[in-house]
Amino acid sequence: MTVPFSPREELGVTNIPPRPDSWVRHQNVAPDWSALPQQTVIEIVAKGCLEDPERPAIIIDGGPTMTRREFLDRCQRFAGYLSDKVKPGDRVVMMLDNRLEFMIALFGIIANRATMVSIAPTAMQYDAGHIVKDAQPTVAICGSAQKPIIDAVRANVPAMAHVIVVDGEEPDGLKPYEDAGEPFDFLKAACQREDIVTVYYTSGTTGAPKGCMLHHGWWLRVIDIDLRLFRRGWQDRQLCCLPFYYADPAIQLLTSLASRGTMVAMRRFSVSRFWEVVAQYDATEILSIASIPALLMKGEPGPTEKDHRIRLAIHAGLPKELHAEMVERYGFHWHNQYGSTEGGVMSRVPHHMADELIGTGTMGVEPPGVTIRLVDDNDVDVPPGEAGECLIGGPDLYAGYLNRPDVTTEANRGGWYHSGDVARRDERGLLYFVGRKKEIIRRMGENISATEVEGVLRSHPKVIEAAVVPVPDTLRGEEVKAYLQLKPGEQLSPEEVIAFCRQNLAAFKIPRFIEYRETDFERTPSMRVQKQGLIKEKDDLRQGAWDRETGKVQQ
CATH class of the missing domain: 3.40.50.980 (Rossmann fold)
Structure with missing residues (x-):
């Protein structure tokens, strides 16, 4: 396994532009590593369990409680x-x-x-x-x-x-x-701190998903930052409503073990049971992603929505148009956060500014020890107000992509991790998400590689070419649309396409919309499908496409 840089190396330690005094900062944050003196993930588990052996470590909703x-x-x-x-x-x-x-x-x-x-x-x-x-x-x-x-x-x-x-x-x-x-x-x-602990496959832009390698230092850094930004203790219970195959549930468990708290885990997210679980297990904190707030807001109001001990919710990609109503309805703050598998926690709304920033859509600012630069296509910093790609610097970022040293080197060129995400800053240094340079479809918190879905569709014997693009969706963020060009004389119904995808893809990756092309696609000089042309072809990409949810072609 080749890693082109030491995972302990601090990316971005050089060429860091000065941070203006007028920019917002997190307040009352303890020094680095003051919340987590442990040196490995296993040390967190061992010492956390031995320190308070009879306290629950995990409570599974509808299942066992384990001390x-x-x-x-x-x-x-x-x-x-x-x-x-x-x-x-x-x-x-x-x-x-x-x-x-x-x-x-x-x-x-x-x-x-x-x-x-x-x-x-x-x-x-x-x-x-x-x-x-x-x-x-x-x-x-x-x-x-x-x-x-x-x-x-x-x-x-x-x-x-x-x-x-x-x-x-x-x-x-x-x-x-x-x-x-x-x-x-x-x-x-x-x-050892540099041991690769986990590999999570993240969706790529030019091929199949690649394995993002995370070492002990990455996990320790994320947990230390989280505990210093928001202090927790034995009385806290973090609610986990996400799949365990994500990194977030393990972070919640380790954070709980390090602070003498408890993790409460749902089998799967459920609107109808969410507040019942919060109340039944006395949860004090929520971590959510993607469409969870929008889905909760569509649920019928009930008495348990405010009959709880929740002190805080942290959410990645908070819908600003719902923010004020969420705080009013549920009675606690939802803090927007920006992060990734490679970079961990990269920005969060400062706790002391929660009231002021309701409904602004800001991702907050970097925690101590993390630096985000916004740059143009030549990696030159853009001024406040202009959009640029987020470059991430700091210690203990990811350890590279498994079997892909070339991709890792490119992603970390110049000593900065190039996230592919585009954001802007205001005059106070607050960050606002703009979009993604990468060709990734983000549906309900899941990153879907268009290239991967296209590969499956192209493998069907009746398909000549396929192109997959995102369709904006108010509930799920984005939906998957597939354009198909069939071989001459062949017929392939949308239902057959879906059945084929179900055999080869996870459910969340299956296209919702399907549109057929009679002629070849417009292509780039390198013979790739010109997807921007497809996206700009019509104002509403659902028009003329078969919709899996209705089983009809949208007019």
């Missing part, structure tokens, strides 16, 4: 089982629903200095197959529902010697493995 004592014991037992099956640097793919065993397995992998590679439990053979082939794992961990997918793609991975199936009642889905070896003492783990 820190039992959680550490199960993690150490599973780590003991894995100890002779993986070696430092080995990769373990995990394809599992929101069950306690996910977190047990995660830390068991990390303690052995192996790397967890995350796969959505809804992935199908095409997208899961790409990850497995690229990551070349030695072990796979999956649910019984996901085992057929793992079995189908296993032929591409000769090194995969073990498939561990999580089955039966929670939290005993790993118990046969936990009981098969000697416990691994986490206090004696030999983890």
Whole structure:
């Protein structure tokens, strides 16, 4: 594995433009690393569990509550089982629903200095197959529902010697493995800060998703920043309503363990049960993404909406038009935040300015230790008010893309991580999201690679060419639209296209809109489909397209 720069290296330490005194800053933030003196993720787990063993570590809605004592014991037992099956640097793919065993397995992998590679439990053979082939794992961990997918793609991975199936009642889905070896003492783990802990596949612009490698330092930095920006204690309970295969739930759990709090996890987000869960489990904080606020606002008002202890909600991409109504309806602040898998927490609305910034749409400003530059296409800084690409600098950013040193070098050119996101600053230094340079469709918080979906569509024997573009959507942010050119004389109904996609793609990647082309697409000099021409072809991209939700062509 080649990494073109040390993950401990501080990107952007040179050529940092001076920050004007008039710009907004976060206030009352403790010094770096004051909230998290631990040196590895496993040290957080071990010390957090041993410090307060009888306090709940995780509460699963409708499922078990696990104390820190039992959680550490199960993690150490599973780590003991894995100890002779993986070696430092080995990769373990995990394809599992929101069950306690996910977190047990995660830390068991990390303690052995192996790397967890995350796969959505809804992935199908095409997208899961790409990850497995690229990551070349030695072990796979999956649910019984996901085992057929793992079995189908296993032929591409000769090194995969073990498939561990999580089955039966929670939290005993790993118990046969936990009981098969000697416990691994986490206090004696030999983890190094530069060990690659996790790999999350992020959607790319010119090919299939690429694996973003995160080391211990990345996780420690994100948790330290979060705890310094918003102090927490034993009385706090963070509500997790996101899939465990994201990084965010593990961040919430580790933040809770480091601050003596508890994570409350839903199996999946539900509008009808959301406030009931908040009240039932005494949650004090919410982390949300994408369409969650819009979906909640569409729900019927109820008495539990304000009968709670919520102190704060943090959201990525808060809809400014709903912001004031949300604060009024639910009785607490929602703080907008900007982040990415590569950069972690990159900006957040300052806590002391929450009232003033309601409804402005700002992403806030960088936390201490992070620098964002806005630049033009030549990496020259743009003045306040003008839009530019976000370049990220700071310590402990991501460790590069798995098997892609060339892409990593390009993304980090000049010592800055080039995010592909476009933003602007106002005269006070507050950041506002403008759009994305990357060809990514963002649907309900999920990053979808247009190239990946196109690859599946082109693989159909009746399709000559395919082009995928985003369609703005007030509820989901963006929807997926596919343009198809069929072979002469062939017929392929939209329903057949959807059925084909369901066999090869996760559900959230399946196009909602389909439009057929009788002639070839307009192309660039390099023979790529000119998608900007498609997007500008009509004011409403839904017009003339078959809509999967209605089963009809929109007029």
